[in-house]
Amino acid sequence: MEHAGPSLTLDAAIATALSQNAQMRIATEAIGERAAEARQASFLPNPELGLEVENVFGSGPYSGVDEADITLGVSQLIETGGKRESQKRLFRLSELAATAERNAVERILREAVTHAFNELLAAQREVTTASAAAENIGTLVPALRRRFERGASSEADLNRGLLALELAEIRVTAREAELRTAQQTLLALWSENVYRPLHAEGSFAVPAVQLPRLDELEARLDSHPAVLGGQETVSARRAAFDLEKANAVPDVTLGAGVRRFSGTDESALLFSVSIPLTVFDRNQGNIDAASRRIVQADLDAQQTRVELARDLQQAYQTYQSRCPEAARLGSSIVPASEKTSATIREGYLAGRFGVLELLDALQTSTESRLQETQALLACVNALASIETMTGLPASADAAEGDEQ
Numbered sequence: 001m002e003h004a005g006p007s008l009t010l011d012a013a014i015a016t017a018l019s020q021n022a023q024m025r026i027a028t029e030a031i032g033e034r035a036a037e038a039r040q041a042s043f044l045p046n047p048e049l050g051l052e053v054e055n056v057f058g059s060g061p062y063s064g065v066d067e068a069d070i071t072l073g074v075s076q077l078i079e080t081g082g083k084r085e086s087q088k089r090l091f092r093l094s095e096l097a098a099t100a101e102r103n104a105v106e107r108i109l110r111e112a113v114t115h116a117f118n119e120l121l122a123a124q125r126e127v128t129t130a131s132a133a134a135e136n137i138g139t140l141v142p143a144l145r146r147r148f149e150r151g152a153s154s155e156a157d158l159n160r161g162l163l164a165l166e167l168a169e170i171r172v173t174a175r176e177a178e179l180r181t182a183q184q185t186l187l188a189l190w191s192e193n194v195y196r197p198l199h200a201e202g203s204f205a206v207p208a209v210q211l212p213r214l215d216e217l218e219a220r221l222d223s224h225p226a227v228l229g230g231q232e233t234v235s236a237r238r239a240a241f242d243l244e245k246a247n248a249v250p251d252v253t254l255g256a257g258v259r260r261f262s263g264t265d266e267s268a269l270l271f272s273v274s275i276p277l278t279v280f281d282r283n284q285g286n287i288d289a290a291s292r293r294i295v296q297a298d299l300d301a302q303q304t305r306v307e308l309a310r311d312l313q314q315a316y317q318t319y320q321s322r323c324p325e326a327a328r329l330g331s332s333i334v335p336a337s338e339k340t341s342a343t344i345r346e347g348y349l350a351g352r353f354g355v356l357e358l359l360d361a362l363q364t365s366t367e368s369r370l371q372e373t374q375a376l377l378a379c380v381n382a383l384a385s386i387e388t389m390t391g392l393p394a395s396a397d398a399a400e401g402d403e404q
Contacts, residue, residue: 007199007200007201008117008198008199008200008201009200009201009202010113010114010117010200010202013113013116013117013186013200014110014113014114016190017109017110017112017113017189017190018106018109018110020190020191020192021109021189021190021191022191023105023109024102024105024106024109027098027101027102027105027106028102030098030101030102031095031098031099031102033098034091034094034095034097034098035095037091037094037095038088038091038092038094038095040091041084041087041088041090041091042084042088044084045076045077045079047074047075047076048074048075048076049072049073049074050071050072050073050074050075050257051070051071051072052070052071052072052073053068053069053070053071054068054069054070054071055067055068055069055263056068061263065262066262066263067262067263068262068263069259069260069261069262069263070259070260070262071257071258071259071260071270072257072258072259072260073255073256073257073258073270073272074255074256074257075253075254075255075256075272076253076254076255077251077252077253078251078252078253078254079251080249080250080251080252081245081246081247081248081249082242082246083243083246083247083249083251086239086242086243086246087243089239089242090236090239090240090242090243093232093235093236093239094236096232096235096236097229097232097233097235097236100225100226100228100229100232101225101226101229103225103228103229104224104225104226104229106225107224107225107226107388107389108388109189110388111384111385111388111389112189113186113189114381114384114388115381115384115385116182116185116186116189117186117200117202118204118377118380118381118384119182119185119377119381120179120182120183120185120186120198120200121200121202121204121377122182122204122373122374122376122377123175123178123179123181123182124179124199124200125204125373126175126178126179126370126373127172127175127176127179129175129366129369129370129373130168130171130172130174130175130366130370131172133168133171133362133365133366134165134168134169134171134172136345136362137161137164137165137168137359137362138165138168140161140345140348140358141161141162141165143349144157144158144161144162144355145158152351153355157354157355160355160356160359161355161359164359164362164363168366180195183195183196183197183198186198204376204380205330205376206323206326206327206330206376206379207323207379207380207383209383211316211319211386214312214313214316217312217316217386217389217390217392218309218312218313220389220390220391220392221305221308221309221312221389221390222305223391224308224389224390224391226304226308227301227304227305227308230297230300230301230302230304230305231301233297233300233301234294234297234298234301236297237290237293237294237296237297238294240290240293241287241290241291241293241294243290244283244286244287244289244290245283245287247283247286248278248282248283248284248287250275250276250277250278251275251276252273252274252275253272253273253274253275254271254272254273255270255271255272255273255274256269256270256271256272257269257270258270308389311385311389312385312386312389312390315382315383315385315386315389316382316386318378318379318381318382319379319382319383319386322375322376322378322379322382323375323379323382323383325375325379326372326375326376326378326379329368329371329372329375330372330376333368333372334365334368334369334372337361337364337365337368337369338365338369340361340364340365341361341362341364341365344357344358344361345358345361345362
């Protein structure tokens with residue numbers, strides 16, 4: 001089994017993922033982006049400085065610049081209809097939605113890393129189980145060969161033993177490939193694309209956890225970041241709708257300046273006011289689109305809540321079924337199969353059992369151990385999903401059993 005340097009704990013795996021995962025970093029940058037947009041929304045429009053020269057380079061008395069009229073003015077856009085406050089509110093709510101989304105990404109990442117870590121523990125255990133099975137069969141082959149050479153056993157029995165050894169070695173190879181896949185899965189969650197062997201070390205046993213009732217767990221979903229993020233997104237979409245309605249109100253541009261009449265050597269002040277006439281464009285399309293985005297966001301928030309409830313129910317059912325299965329396998333079935341295998345092995349060497357009984361006992365022992373590992377994996381992963389979805393405290397220290 002591939003083993004890499006210092007052992008990797010679950011806490012270390014999660015910490016590495018939180019600091020390196022690209023999706024996590026993207027979600028964090030999105031918060032900064034929304035904060036920058038909110039800051040930008042607080043700035044007033046810049047005034048405009050304009051210079052205008054008239055009556056130059058024409059004909060007659062206007063052929064030069066002696067009769068030029070020079071105007072220097074400044075204008076300022078005055079936003080009306082509450083646009084500025086609507087815009088600032090929109091970006092504040094967008095920042096809150098981005099924060100909730102970042103927290104949701106963290107929840108999902110924690111769950112994924114915990115699952116990957118547990119799968120690595122399971123893969124390591126299965127490699128050990130498969131290797132031990134192959135070693136057990138391998139130690140029997142010389143005895144089978146000696147019995148065949150003495151005429152105490154048939155060639156068919158020897159061939160059965162050799163075939164069982166080949167199958168056991170194939171199983172070891174397959175489990176080692178699954179181990180490498182589990183390592184690569186965890187590395188991918190760290191956003192690392194170069195393979196390196198990892199060795200997980202932690203509790204891999206039936207958790208000693210008494211879960212609350214399912215309805216109590218479902219009530220906790222209301223505080224899930226994805227649900228809160230959906231609500232914040234709906235609020236942001238409503239703010240965007242208010243902004244589009246405010247955009248339908250025309251802004252006013254005020255101007256003031258001074259004009260110099262070169263022909264008479266006189267000057268005068270001037271003032272201007274301009275207001276767009278909302279004859280054709282009253283922002284109807286954008287208002288309608290913003291209204292529909294509210295409906296979309298609300299439906300999306302509802303669907304998120306439904307999907308979380310579905311996932312929680314599935315995880316709860318898995319926990320309730322696979323944990324007792326793993327406990328039963330570990331407490332009675334696996335020990336019984338291993339004891340039976342040892343008894344039949346001794347009896348075979350003493351001539352009381354045949355090779356078929358021996359190989360069948362070894363196969364049963366190996367399969368029961370592998371089945372226990374898969375049941376344990378489903379059990380601990382279901383608990384991890386329940387904890388991350390509901391915000392229950394992690395129960396890594398509440399498990400009882402062996403350490404891998």
